[in-house]
Amino acid sequence: xxxxxxxxxxxxxxxxxxxxxxxxxxxxxxxxxxxxxxxxxxxxxxxxxxxxxxxxxxxxxxxxxxxxxxxxxxxxxxxxxxxxxxxxxxxxxxxxxxxxxxxxxxxxxxxxxxxxxxxxxxxxxxxxxxxxxxxxxxxxxxxxxxxxxxxxxxxxxxxxxxxxxxxxxxxxxxxxxxxxxxxxxxxxxxxxxxxxxxxxxxxxxxxxxxxxxxxxxxxxxxxxxxxxxxxxxxxxxxxxxxxxxxxxxxxxxxxxxxxxxxxxxxxxxxxxxxxxxxxxxxxxxxxxxxxxxxxxxxxxxxxx
Numbered sequence: 001x002x003x004x005x006x007x008x009x010x011x012x013x014x015x016x017x018x019x020x021x022x023x024x025x026x027x028x029x030x031x032x033x034x035x036x037x038x039x040x041x042x043x044x045x046x047x048x049x050x051x052x053x054x055x056x057x058x059x060x061x062x063x064x065x066x067x068x069x070x071x072x073x074x075x076x077x078x079x080x081x082x083x084x085x086x087x088x089x090x091x092x093x094x095x096x097x098x099x100x101x102x103x104x105x106x107x108x109x110x111x112x113x114x115x116x117x118x119x120x121x122x123x124x125x126x127x128x129x130x131x132x133x134x135x136x137x138x139x140x141x142x143x144x145x146x147x148x149x150x151x152x153x154x155x156x157x158x159x160x161x162x163x164x165x166x167x168x169x170x171x172x173x174x175x176x177x178x179x180x181x182x183x184x185x186x187x188x189x190x191x192x193x194x195x196x197x198x199x200x201x202x203x204x205x206x207x208x209x210x211x212x213x214x215x216x217x218x219x220x221x222x223x224x225x226x227x228x229x230x231x232x233x234x235x236x237x238x239x240x241x242x243x244x245x246x247x248x249x250x251x252x253x254x255x256x257x258x259x260x261x262x263x264x265x266x267x268x269x270x271x272x273x274x275x276x277x278x279x280x281x282x283x284x285x286x287x288x289x290x291x292x293x294x295x296x297x298x299x300x301x302x303x304x
Contacts, residue, residue, distance in 0.1 A: 100147055104140040108168055111137035115187055116180060128221075135220045141195045142214075146202070149274035158272040161196070165189050190237075193266065196273055197237045198225055201262050203280050204287045210297070223257055231296050236261045260294055262287045 110133035117130050144164070152158040165188050198214075205212045205228065215224040219232075226233040234257040236242040242261040249255065263286050269275060275283065291297045 100140070100144045104137070104144050105168070107133075107137040107140045111191075112184060115184060131221050132217075135217050138191070138195055138220065139217060141192065142198060145192075145196055145199045145273050149199070152274065153277050155270060155272060155276055158274055158276060160271050161189060161192050161269075161273060162271065164192050164273065192273075194235075194237045196269065197262065197264075198235050199274060200264060200280070201226065201235055201287070203274070204262065204284050207280055207284045208288050210288075210291075228291070228296055229298065232257045233296065234259050238266070258294055258296055260290070260296065263290045 114130045114133040117126075119127050119130060122130060141164075149158055165185065168188065169185055202212065202214065210228060213227040215226055219227075223234045224232045225235040234245065236245060236259055239261050242259045245259040249257070249259070262283075264275070264283050268279075268283075274280075288297070292299055
């Protein structure tokens with residue numbers, strides 16, 4: 001079975017209409033709370049590169065009767081506003097790696113395009129490209145969550161799921177499928193939750209001293225998130241999804257992977273991107289016990 005991994009939930013979207021975009025940006029609009037201006041420039045550059053095709057489309061649709069000069073002006077304004085929104089959302093938050101955020105932002109438009117495609121209408125090669133875009137975004141997101149939460153000791157210091165979702169939505173002003181905007185945001189929220197689950201599992205393995213290998217991009221396309229004790233692990237974000245995947249695999253004689261929900265429920269995260277260190281230590285025995293029961297870890301001989 002091929003896993004495309006786009007997940008699901010809810011939130012609101014900030015909409016910009018191209019014809020009412022604010023005037024071009026000035027230095028006074030820049031966030032000054034970050035001392036390293038280079039970080040802001042990296043993030044702005046990512047905003048410009050990733051948003052240009054989509055903002056250009058919006059401008060052309062909204063201004064079919066505009067002169068070319070006015071179109072260029074509107075494109076410039078739209079790109080500037082998008083970049084400033086991104087900087088204001090992330091540049092003052094030192095826990096975000098700006099290199100990671102630049103990668104994530106660059107991968108986001110491809111993820112959006114992939115989630116809006118009907119995979120049943122695609123050729124095998126087209127579907128392969130669609131899955132590649134989803135995987136590229138997922139891996140960038142995994143790095144963002146891992147690095148942004150790695151040294152967080154308290155609940156207060158940990159960014160929320162909404163920080164990621166609202167930040168990406170703020171710099172993505174829309175596309176031709178306007179009716180799908182809320183669906184897209186729901187899917188983005190669920191994707192963040194799913195990747196959070198992967199990062200937590202890695203933290204637990206580190207805490208327990210269990211060796212593992214994260215799945216490569218090619219393995220992820222095949223549904224392999226992690227390799228532990230020589231076992232191919234396909235992580236699930238709930239017991240329901242674990243059971244559903246097991247049933248589906250049984251129907252298709254797919255027994256190459258172990259479907260595994262670590263056992264940490266969504267409410268335990270308090271809408272945060274990760275658990276604090278102390279909480280991870282407390283849930284580790286629970287997760288390890290489930291690894292034994294799922295056959296991921298081999299029980300000691302005396303317990304067999």
